[in-house]
Amino acid sequence: MIDYIKGSIIELTPTDLVLECYGIGYRILISLQTYEGLNGKNEALAYIHHYLREDEELYYGFSTKDERELFRLLIGVSGIGASTARMMLSSLTSDEIRNAILSEDINKIKSIKGIGLKSAQRLILELKDKVVKGVGSDNSSLFAATSGGAADEAATALVMLGFTKANVNKAVSAVLKEHPGASLEEIIKLALKRL
Numbered sequence: 001m002i003d004y005i006k007g008s009i010i011e012l013t014p015t016d017l018v019l020e021c022y023g024i025g026y027r028i029l030i031s032l033q034t035y036e037g038l039n040g041k042n043e044a045l046a047y048i049h050h051y052l053r054e055d056e057e058l059y060y061g062f063s064t065k066d067e068r069e070l071f072r073l074l075i076g077v078s079g080i081g082a083s084t085a086r087m088m089l090s091s092l093t094s095d096e097i098r099n100a101i102l103s104e105d106i107n108k109i110k111s112i113k114g115i116g117l118k119s120a121q122r123l124i125l126e127l128k129d130k131v132v133k134g135v136g137s138d139n140s141s142l143f144a145a146t147s148g149g150a151a152d153e154a155a156t157a158l159v160m161l162g163f164t165k166a167n168v169n170k171a172v173s174a175v176l177k178e179h180p181g182a183s184l185e186e187i188i189k190l191a192l193k194r195l
Contacts, residue, residue, distance in 0.1 A: 005061070006045040012038060014090075017061055019046060028061035031071075032090035037063030051082050060086065070094045077126050084114045101131050134165035151176055154187040163195050171195050 005028070007021035014035045017028045028046055030038075038044045046061030047068045060082060062068040067089060074085035074097075088097060091112045100108040101124055109120040151172055158168040171194040175187050182190065 002048045002050055002059070004045055004047045005059075007043065009038065009042060009044050017044070017046060019044060019061075026059060028059045029086065030061050031067070031086050033067055033093060034061060034063040034089075049082075058082070067094050070097060073127060073130060074123075077123050079119055079122060084119075087114055088112050098131050101127050104128070132164055132166055134169060150182070150184040150187055153184055154191060157188060158191055158195070167195060 005019050005021055005026050007019040007026075009017065010020050010025055011018040012035065014032055015030065017030045017034070017038065019026045019028060028048070030046070034046070038046075044063070046063065047065050049060040049062070049068055049071060051058040051060055060068075060071065062071065071082075071085050071089060074080050074088060075082055080088075092100070092108070096108070099105075104124050106117070106120045106124065109115055109123060110117060115123070155165075155168050155172050158172070159165055163171075168191070171191040172187060174194060175182060175190040179186065179190065
């Protein structure tokens with residue numbers, strides 16, 4: 001399985017990217033979000049979702065792991081294919097999609113080409129609980145800067161106390177921005193005040 005491809009950008013359009021890596025040019029389908037993230041760069045790292053069917057093999061690429069995780073969550077919904085998920089990520093940002101699902105904003109989701117009323121309702125029904133729990137998002141960068149994994153341990157402890165992963169991640173992130181060198185105990189105490 002391919003996790004990412006890093007190389008020189010040979011071609012970049014709002015829908016396609018050609019990355020050259022060690023003499024091989026990979027054609028990668030991208031969303032408008034990814035295009036905006038890569039536009040103006042000479043080199044790129046594209047996180048890959050390998051789409052394989054009997055009659056076709058495609059690479060879908062994303063400039064962030066977060067966007068790729070949301071894409072994978074979207075294609076897990078019955079009736080939402082890879083092309084529709086890419087269209088969704090081109091029409092709205094990842095946060096806008098998550099917020100529309102959480103607030104059950106059917107009209108915002110229906111505004112995306114290819115999504116009708118039933119698809120929007122199914123999307124909200126199937127994904128709301130997963131989005132609340134933080135599924136389909138990459139939070140690894142949140143804890144990357146901390147030494148000793150104190151933030152990771154604090155988040156785990158708070159989730160075990162019954163708080164949702166999404167709320168815990170927001171609280172811990174806010175604490176780390178204000179107090180970057182906080183200890184495990186300090187992170188938990190300050191995060192509890194925000195939850």
